[in-house]
Amino acid sequence: xxxxxxxxxxxxxxxxxxxxxxxxxxxxxxxxxxxxxxxxxxxxxxxxxxxxxxxxxxxxxxxxxxxxxxxxxxxxxxxxxxxxxxxxxxxxxxxxxxxxxxxxxxxxxxxxxxxxxxxxxxxxxxxxxxxxxxxxxxxxxx
Ligand code: THU
Numbered sequence: 001x002x003x004x005x006x007x008x009x010x011x012x013x014x015x016x017x018x019x020x021x022x023x024x025x026x027x028x029x030x031x032x033x034x035x036x037x038x039x040x041x042x043x044x045x046x047x048x049x050x051x052x053x054x055x056x057x058x059x060x061x062x063x064x065x066x067x068x069x070x071x072x073x074x075x076x077x078x079x080x081x082x083x084x085x086x087x088x089x090x091x092x093x094x095x096x097x098x099x100x101x102x103x104x105x106x107x108x109x110x111x112x113x114x115x116x117x118x119x120x121x122x123x124x125x126x127x128x129x130x131x132x133x134x135x136x137x138x139x140x141x142x
Pocket of ligand 1: 029032034036051052053054061062063064065086094095096100
């Protein structure tokens with residue numbers, strides 16, 4: 001994608017926030033009762049969202065971030081993630097869990113940014129490297 005101004009970038013992040021909020025409405029979370037929504041933008045500008053999908057086995061639960069990523073890969077094939085927003089209604093924003101960070105490592109690049117927030121706003125923004133320094137990623141298998 002072309003270089004964006006700060007205002008354009010803000011609009012794109014806002015769009016992801018809205019998509020994450022919409023997806024969160026569909027969360028299947030009868031066990032934790034914590035509804036999570038996520039949305040990603042790929043380097044091609046495509047947007048995918050996801051919600052957490054819990055399972056009675058507990059272990060079969062999948063986080064909102066991974067649902068969004070797997071939807072994107074199943075539609076587009078291998079992707080590069082430019083930006084991710086993850087939100088809950090918790091006062092303090094939830095960061096992606098360790099499993100999701102490892103899945104992100106597969107599709108992140110040096111510029112991938114991750115925002116965490118609540119239903120109203122983005123609270124924190126990280127680079128992927130800040131969230132998972134020294135990640136094990138596809139480059140190690142080349
Ligand atoms: N969860 C997410 O969807 N994303 C996160 O980043 C953290 C946790 C979900 C998994 C489970 O359904 C619920 O939140 C409680 O852990």
